[in-house]
Amino acid sequence: MMNLNDYLLTDSQLQFYIENGYISLKSSRPAQLHQQILEKMETVFEKEGNPGNNMLPRIPEIQEVLTDPVIDGALTSIVGPNYYAHPHRHPHFNAPGSSGQNLHKDSWSKRRHHTRWAMAFYYPQDTPIEQGPTGITPGSHYLNHGPGTTDEIALDGIAGTVVIVHYDLWHRAMPNLTNRKRFMLKFLFARMEEPKEIQNSNWQVSDPLHRAMWRWHTGGSAQIESNASEISVQDLAQSDEALAIRSAYQLGEKGKSSISDLICAMTGPSEGMRQSASYGLAAMGALAVEPLAKLMDHNDESVRVSAIDTLGDLGLESTTVLDQIISVAGDDNPTIRRASIDALGLVSQKSAKAVPALAAALQDKDEWVKRNASLALSRLGPLAQSATSELGKALQDKNRYVRANALESLKRIGTEQSETIMFDFLWRARWCSSTTSQSTF
Known part of the structure; x- marks a missing residue:
């Protein structure tokens, strides 16, 4: 009998996902299944158009890929047990000779770092880089502003490749330079249970953001470092968004001594500083709850919303x-x-x-x-x-x-x-x- 625990991600795989916002997998289903799905998808597109959310009932064989223990185990590791396969799903067609897309986040983004939403990109055909796979910028799921394509990589692979990505990862369809059609079937998944503590989980990593995400995924408590490196709330205003966000997480690790500064940033005029401050407070854990609750009565709507979002986070x-x-x-x-x-x-x-x-x-x-x-x-x-x-x-x-x-x-x-x-x-x-x-x- 299949034991799903045998297919969960290893610590190093989950750490790779935390750092980069994606993990690429190969379905264990036979090659004939992927070919069958591809042929049916081509027929549906030709005769009926894009089936959109109905692609699963229209081509039921796709469900075999989603229930593959390799994919199911990875999703369980990333979005938790009993996750919800959301009814929004979409076949993405990249036509021969296309110029591709611009980098973007999908429209339901909540701009939060904890993985409560993830997507799976499934390729039913071999998809080399010249055939226009999805391009992503590793680590960009932590950024609210476009990272550009300098560090872009292609999610290319053979038929049956499934890439699980954080919902907020910046991505795009790359140019299809061939005369062949490219299909990518996108699925959406939601976490339904808050993470539970995992024993003996330890990751010695210097990045405070990655430390916070690892603690959250493994159900750990907030880590308060009274001797954290000297940093001030003004560092949240720096133009480099990645550095500003990491400064917020460092302030979060300082605990009580930084609460008043982070709350002040939450109520200030800068939307960017408010968002970064909310990340630091979320990383702080229970210490931040009461100060955030007081902001629910603030006279500025954006401050109230940010406080409620952070309490939810x-x-x-x-x-x-x-x-x-x-x-x-x-x-x-x-x-x-x-x-x-x-x-x-x-x-x-x-x-x-x-x-x-x-x-x-x-x-x-x-x-x-x-x-x-x-x-x-x-x-x-x-x-x-x-x-x-x-x-x-x-x-x-x-x-x-x-x-x-x-x-x-x-x-x-x-x-x-x-x-x-x-x-x-x-x-x-x-x-x-x-x-x-x-x-x-």
Whole structure:
């Protein structure tokens, strides 16, 4: 019997991912499967166009790649056990002779460093560099401004190559200099559980950012260094974004002595300094929770949002201010509601206290509030049982992702009632992969 633990990433592989924001894998599935998927994808594109989110039901064989223990094990290492295969997926077609794309982050970026979202890029055909694979800049997932292509590398590889990347990694389609088509199938995955402590995990690394990410991935406590190198909050204003961010993490390691300076930067006029300061406070752990909670009443909307986002990024360490986050979940400002509802899905994973607020948010007028609420409830799993009725109603929402997240929530609640609602909906919504414009019945 297959043991998934045998396929988890090694410490050195996870450390490579933390440093670079990606890891390249080779599926263990046979070459014939990748060829079959490629041929079907070419036919679908030719006769029906891009299937978008429906590529998985349209070509069910792709699921065999996603359930490959090599891929499943790596995803479990990066986004945690019981991760969510998000319904957004997209086949990317790079036409022969294309000039490629500009470097970009995908549009749902939250500008946070902890890996709660990841993507997988799957190539069903051999993709040498001249055929226009995805280009990425290693380590750029920590940057909010474009890194340029100076350090770009190509994610080239043979058929069956799957590259898992941090959602915020800067990437692009490179020019396809051949006369051959290039397909890359993109999948999105969400972390559903906060990291748990891993014993005997140690990484001696000099970069304070990488130290913080390693501690988070392995469930460690914040590392406070009273003798950290001399650095001031003004270093967050330097023009080199990478150095400014690392300065923030160094300040985070100084603990109490730097809290007031980081909080001051959070309330200042510079958006860049505020963002960097939020990283330092998130790395500080529980010490930062109360000072951040006080900013939730600030008169500047951007400061309030940044404070709530950072409390959410602290995850279970923010449990002590859960009631305060719940209290702003119904704020008049939709931006505040989006941030607080999203944070509740991370902070309240050990309690059902936030469920009424999350269930009410499923009826919000703002699309992103509803999307965040439906995802937050799925992260709560069985604790969200009292929201079963509201989740059933959300299956009729106009937004495809609200419906999908609600369905995932009902599955994770796992009661007879939730499963009946789920299966009744799936039966009515069943999509036949054999039905096309050429074969309608």
